[in-house]
Amino acid sequence: MRPRSITLTGNELEIMKIVWRLERATVRDVYEELLKERKIAYTTVMTMMKVLEQKGHLKRSAEDKAHVYQPSESRLKVVGSMVTEFLNRVFDGSAAPLLAHLVDQKHITREELAQIAKVRSEPTGKK
Amino acid sequence: MRPRSITLTGNELEIMKIVWRLERATVRDVYEELLKERKIAYTTVMTMMKVLEQKGHLKRSAEDKAHVYQPSESRLKVVGSMVTEFLNRVFDGSAAPLLAHLVDQKHITREELAQIAKVRSEPTGKK
DNA sequence: TCTTGCATACTAATTAATTAGTATGCGGCC
DNA sequence: GGCCGCATACTAATTAATTAGTATGCAAGA
Numbered sequence: 001m002r003p004r005s006i007t008l009t010g011n012e013l014e015i016m017k018i019v020w021r022l023e024r025a026t027v028r029d030v031y032e033e034l035l036k037e038r039k040i041a042y043t044t045v046m047t048m049m050k051v052l053e054q055k056g057h058l059k060r061s062a063e064d065k066a067h068v069y070q071p072s073e074s075r076l077k078v079v080g081s082m083v084t085e086f087l088n089r090v091f092d093g094s095a096a097p098l099l100a101h102l103v104d105q106k107h108i109t110r111e112e113l114a115q116i117a118k119v120r121s122e123p124t125g126k127k
Numbered sequence: 128m129r130p131r132s133i134t135l136t137g138n139e140l141e142i143m144k145i146v147w148r149l150e151r152a153t154v155r156d157v158y159e160e161l162l163k164e165r166k167i168a169y170t171t172v173m174t175m176m177k178v179l180e181q182k183g184h185l186k187r188s189a190e191d192k193a194h195v196y197q198p199s200e201s202r203l204k205v206v207g208s209m210v211t212e213f214l215n216r217v218f219d220g221s222a223a224p225l226l227a228h229l230v231d232q233k234h235i236t237r238e239e240l241a242q243i244a245k246v247r248s249e250p251t252g253k254k
Numbered sequence: 255t256c257t258t259g260c261a262t263a264c265t266a267a268t269t270a271a272t273t274a275g276t277a278t279g280c281g282g283c284c
Numbered sequence: 285g286g287c288c289g290c291a292t293a294c295t296a297a298t299t300a301a302t303t304a305g306t307a308t309g310c311a312a313g314a
Contacts, residue, residue: 002269002302009271010216027291044273046292051271065281066291079217083228086213089137090206095235099243101210108222114244116226117237129271129299136301154261171303173262178301192311193261257314265306276295283288 004055007082012052015045019058020075026066134209135184142175143184147202153193 008016018033019025031045049069052058057078058069091097102108135143145160146152158172176196179185184205185196218224229235 041274080228080232082217087234090209095229096239101207102222105207107214110244112223113240117240117244168304
């Protein structure tokens with residue numbers, strides 16, 4: 001049988017991004033945001049948010065008339081695990097080849113790379 | 128309806144990695160390799176390779192008794208597009224936040240980062 | 255020649271993912 | 285009070301993904 005995807009699928013991530021940005025949102029809030037990008041039915045959003053709740057990515061609280069959803073985990077944490085999963089799946093865990101791709105495909109310049117290395121390796125001197 | 132995934136799925140990538148490595152392979156070749164990792168049926172591998180052929184990732188030639196498969200595109204190209212797709216989907220196309228994750232999660236050290244920046248920005252002096 | 259092994263083609267079953275319609279209830283406004 | 289808008293719950297349809305069984309054929313060895 002088909003295993004449920006460990007990480008977020010494309011559309012699930014799209015919704016999570018909105019909820020992370022709004023911090024707390026109703027189905028309607030997310031629906032309105034998504035409408036800016038593409039045609040979608042209100043109930044479709046509801047279904048997807050219910051799935052996200054079942055998967056543990058969203059917490060629901062029946063506050064007012066409409067339920068309010070909030071992220072269960074920080075964007076940093078979730079996206080971090082997505083990065084790790086991608087790295088393992090595509091590059092067997094080695095980041096260097098990924099870096100090479102980023103540079104070769106000009107997603108990042110050598111200067112930016114050097115700058116990040118600099119900032120991170122010399123954070124004012126201590127710790 | 129559900130759209131077919133643009134990029135390779137987990138298992139498809141697993142197979143493509145093997146074929147890229149072997150350069151040319153029969154279903155049995157791939158099957159043997161996969162068996163080293165996990166239990167899987169021969170026909171399952173065949174089905175997946177047929178799908179990969181339909182998707183245009185593998186070319187098939189009925190050489191001898193068994194069909195021989197070869198990659199349609201280089202690993203570099205396919206993986207490159209996977210990187211781009213991931214970057215767009217997760218980070219809206221910005222590589223910097225991805226870099227930050229790689230460093231924060233210690234997938235790569237500041238030293239490695241600096242080294243890659245150096246190698247790539249000063250290739251002996253000329254082009 | 256008959257069996258055996260391996261190969262392919264075809265069939266099939268299950269669950270995830272995506273999208274949305276239908277049923278139904280509740281709180282206001284006319 | 286009844287209708288309207290919005291909300292949720294339930295139902296549903298379609299295709300992808302994953303896994304593998306069955307049917308069948310061919311070639312080589314006993």
